[in-house]
Amino acid sequence: MSTLDHEQVVIRTGPRSGLPVIVAVHSTALGQAVGGCRLWHYADWRDGLTDALRLSAGMTAKCAMAGLANGGGKTVVAVPAGITLDPGLRRDVLYDVAEAIESTGGRYATGPDVGTTPADMAVIGERTAGVFCKPPHLGGSGDSSPHTATGTLAALRAVCRRIHGTSDLAGRRLAVVGLGRVGERLARLLAAEGAELLVSDIDPGKHALAAELGATWSDPEQAVTAAVDILIPAALGGVLTEQVVPELRCRAVAGPANNQLATPAVADLLHRRDIIWVPDYVVGAGGVIYALTTELHRADDALARVEAIEGTVNDLLHTAERLEVTPAQAALELTRLRLSTARHS
Ligand code: PHE
Incomplete structure (x- = not known):
C-alpha cells in the first residue's frame, strides 16, 4: 500500500x-x-x-525550486x-x-x-x-500564461547554453508540442528569436499559427520524436513514456507542461540516452512566480524573478553534472532540502 x-x-x-x-x-x-x-x-x-x-x-516542488514561500x-x-x-x-x-x-x-x-x-x-x-x-x-495580476512562456524562454536559453555553449536560440531547431495559451505565446517568442520551429497541436485549427510563424506543422505524435535540438512539451502531462524514450531524436527536453514524466523512472532512461531533461516544475514556474510576486509581495521585480529561471536552470545543470546525477535528482534533492529546512526552522 x-x-x-x-x-x-x-x-x-x-x-x-x-x-x-x-x-x-x-x-x-x-x-x-x-x-x-x-x-x-x-x-x-x-x-x-x-x-x-x-x-x-508538482506545485510543492515548483514553489520550492522557485524560492517562493508557498x-x-x-x-x-x-x-x-x-x-x-x-x-x-x-x-x-x-x-x-x-x-x-x-x-x-x-x-x-x-x-x-x-x-x-x-x-x-x-x-x-x-x-x-x-x-x-x-x-x-x-485587483488581480491577470493572465499568468505570458509569464509562464517568458520563464520557459529563460529556461531554454540555459539549456541551449549547456548544449551549444551559447544561449542564442537563433537557428536552433525546436519543437513546441501544444499551442494552448502558454504554447502559442512561447512559439511566438521563439519565432522572434529566430529559432527554426516545428509546432503541433491536437487542434488542427492551430495550423494557421504555424503558417503565420513560418514554422513546420506536424501532428503531435510525430512532433515528439522529431529530429530537433530541444523538445518542448507544452500541453498536457504524461508525454514522456518508457516507450517513447528510445524513439526520441532530441538532445534535450524542456517545456512548461506539468507532469511530463509518465513515471519517475523515465528521467533515468532519458539520462542514459544522454538526453537532458529539465524538470517541468522548474521550467514552467514563470506564471506562479509572477502572480505571487506581484499579488503577495507587491514587488516590482516580478519579471526579473521570472527571468531568473535561466540562472536556476544553469545552476541545476551544473550541479547535476558535478554530482553525476540527473537534473531531476538534483532538483528533487534541492526541493527536499528546502522543505526540511522550513520544517525545522
Ligand atoms: N497553472 C499554474 C501552474 O501550473 C498555476 C498558478 C498560476 C497558480 C498562477 C497560481 C497562480 O503553475
Whole structure:
C-alpha cells in the first residue's frame, strides 16, 4: 500500500453543479499551498483525483525550486465525457470550487490552469479570497500564461547554453508540442528569436499559427520524436513514456507542461540516452512566480524573478553534472532540502 503524502484532500460532489470537485493540498511546509484549477474532461473522476494528487505535489516542488514561500496544491474539476459546460453550469461549478477552497481554511489558494481563465478566477473570487490571477481591474495580476512562456524562454536559453555553449536560440531547431495559451505565446517568442520551429497541436485549427510563424506543422505524435535540438512539451502531462524514450531524436527536453514524466523512472532512461531533461516544475514556474510576486509581495521585480529561471536552470545543470546525477535528482534533492529546512526552522 502506498502512503498518502498529502496534507489534505477534499473530494466532493459540487452541491450546485453535481460535478466532482477535488482540492488536493500537498504541502504547506513553506507557506500557503497554491496551484491552479484544472477544469478538464476525465473518463472517471478517479483519474481526476490521480491528476490532482500528482499535480499538487508538482506545485510543492515548483514553489520550492522557485524560492517562493508557498507550498503546493491543485484543484481538479473532473468533467465527465459528454458534458459541456454552459455559462450557468460553469458558474455553479466555480462557486463549488470556491466553497471547497474555503473549506481548507486558508491553507490553499487557486489560480488558472488548463481549462480556466482569469475571468473564471473572478467568479471564484466572488466567494473566496483564496484566488490569484483575477483580471487586473478586479485587483488581480491577470493572465499568468505570458509569464509562464517568458520563464520557459529563460529556461531554454540555459539549456541551449549547456548544449551549444551559447544561449542564442537563433537557428536552433525546436519543437513546441501544444499551442494552448502558454504554447502559442512561447512559439511566438521563439519565432522572434529566430529559432527554426516545428509546432503541433491536437487542434488542427492551430495550423494557421504555424503558417503565420513560418514554422513546420506536424501532428503531435510525430512532433515528439522529431529530429530537433530541444523538445518542448507544452500541453498536457504524461508525454514522456518508457516507450517513447528510445524513439526520441532530441538532445534535450524542456517545456512548461506539468507532469511530463509518465513515471519517475523515465528521467533515468532519458539520462542514459544522454538526453537532458529539465524538470517541468522548474521550467514552467514563470506564471506562479509572477502572480505571487506581484499579488503577495507587491514587488516590482516580478519579471526579473521570472527571468531568473535561466540562472536556476544553469545552476541545476551544473550541479547535476558535478554530482553525476540527473537534473531531476538534483532538483528533487534541492526541493527536499528546502522543505526540511522550513520544517525545522
Ligand atoms: N497553472 C499554474 C501552474 O501550473 C498555476 C498558478 C498560476 C497558480 C498562477 C497560481 C497562480 O503553475
